[in-house]
Amino acid sequence: MTRKQLDLQQTIILSGGIGDFSTDSFKTSPTKFALSFDLNSGSYPSSIEALNKILIRFGRMELPGKDHVETYLRHLTRRNRRPKTLYSRWGAIVIFLGMIRDNGKICLEEITRRDVEAFIEHEQDRGNKITTIRTSLVSVQAFLRYLVEEGIVSPDVFGRRIRLQLPERLPRAMDPDDFSKLLSVIDDTRDRAMILMLLRTGMRIGEVLTTKVLDVNLKEHRIEIYEAEKNRLGRVVYISDDAMDALKAWLKMRDSHKEFLFYARGRKAMSYSTARLVFVNYLQKAGLIHKGYTVHTLRHTFATELLNARMPLECLQVLMGHRCIEETQRYARLTDKTREEEYFKAMSRIEGRNSDGDDRRDHALEAVFETEKLLAEYREELSEHH
Numbered sequence: 175m176t177r178k179q180l181d182l183q184q185t186i187i188l189s190g191g192i193g194d195f196s197t198d199s200f201k202t203s204p205t206k207f208a209l210s211f212d213l214n215s216g217s218y219p220s221s222i223e224a225l226n227k228i229l230i231r232f233g234r235m236e237l238p239g240k241d242h243v244e245t246y247l248r249h250l251t252r253r254n255r256r257p258k259t260l261y262s263r264w265g266a267i268v269i270f271l272g273m274i275r276d277n278g279k280i281c282l283e284e285i286t287r288r289d290v291e292a293f294i295e296h297e298q299d300r301g302n303k304i305t306t307i308r309t310s311l312v313s314v315q316a317f318l319r320y321l322v323e324e325g326i327v328s329p330d331v332f333g334r335r336i337r338l339q340l341p342e343r344l345p346r347a348m349d350p351d352d353f354s355k356l357l358s359v360i361d362d363t364r365d366r367a368m369i370l371m372l373l374r375t376g377m378r379i380g381e382v383l384t385t386k387v388l389d390v391n392l393k394e395h396r397i398e399i400y401e402a403e404k405n406r407l408g409r410v411v412y413i414s415d416d417a418m419d420a421l422k423a424w425l426k427m428r429d430s431h432k433e434f435l436f437y438a439r440g441r442k443a444m445s446y447s448t449a450r451l452v453f454v455n456y457l458q459k460a461g462l463i464h465k466g467y468t469v470h471t472l473r474h475t476f477a478t479e480l481l482n483a484r485m486p487l488e489c490l491q492v493l494m495g496h497r498c499i500e501e502t503q504r505y506a507r508l509t510d511k512t513r514e515e516e517y518f519k520a521m522s523r524i525e526g527r528n529s530d531g532d533d534r535r536d537h538a539l540e541a542v543f544e545t546e547k548l549l550a551e552y553r554e555e556l557s558e559h560h
Contacts, residue, residue: 224257
């Protein structure tokens, strides 16, 4: 199987697009697989519905430990895990079990720590990014931890902790001039409202797309997010004046019978792929496609601009919906104006931009004045004792 087929295989597993997991599936055109996806239906399945779909597809696969996997997935469903989480966990487990099956193991009791290490190497060989590998590893380890608790797998499988070194990338914000260019080419009322909402509220794209009209309080300029897309942490975000103007213009035009605030033409809602395509088309139109901006860049831009405007980190943390302040502190590294000013002051001295050595003389005078001040304080203390 080629790497392209493997990548398509994992995508189909995670998306729930086909029922069988075999190399024979790839004799069919990938385009035909795409026809089975109904991304724009506006129907958001419950965990029970997702579980039932997974189990139907899983029943057609020849993998070791299927009963234990089903029990684990039902365990996650009882804990009210999201459909997206179920698909993600299941997808990683299927690939892991397929690997140990191909290595000649027929039952889960045979799993060792070496199998976990082999899984990491397997994913690296496929060319996956380290962040993708880490996500898959977390899913596999969670499954194995459950098996250890059930007495199926030996605790030795966890031995010494496996750590994957992740790059500490800075969040990337959009240049203000670039955003002005982007806004200048948006001629659609819905799209302008959606993009300004992303920039001015800091909402994730999934949160914007699942926002209902009833969640918006126009009078108080706020949106109530009852359950965040990523960490299920509810919060309130606020709408700036320019975003509010764009939103009101869209509300006058939109179909009042639609439940969701933003929807695609002829649909009840809008999928992420549609929203992303809208954004990319405007980047192309503005001549910014080469900059590598994504929809999520707007969220980074929101945080960066607020920190530049001296908003306290604690306030930004709540607006961003971060559970840990450390997540928010990443933006502080990007927006530390004090450090920037001190750098250029120091470089100015190094490059000799202050004429005739005035800077050096200023420092010498400061040292003299400091010495005089200390001597005066010392004399005063002596006089008090005498």
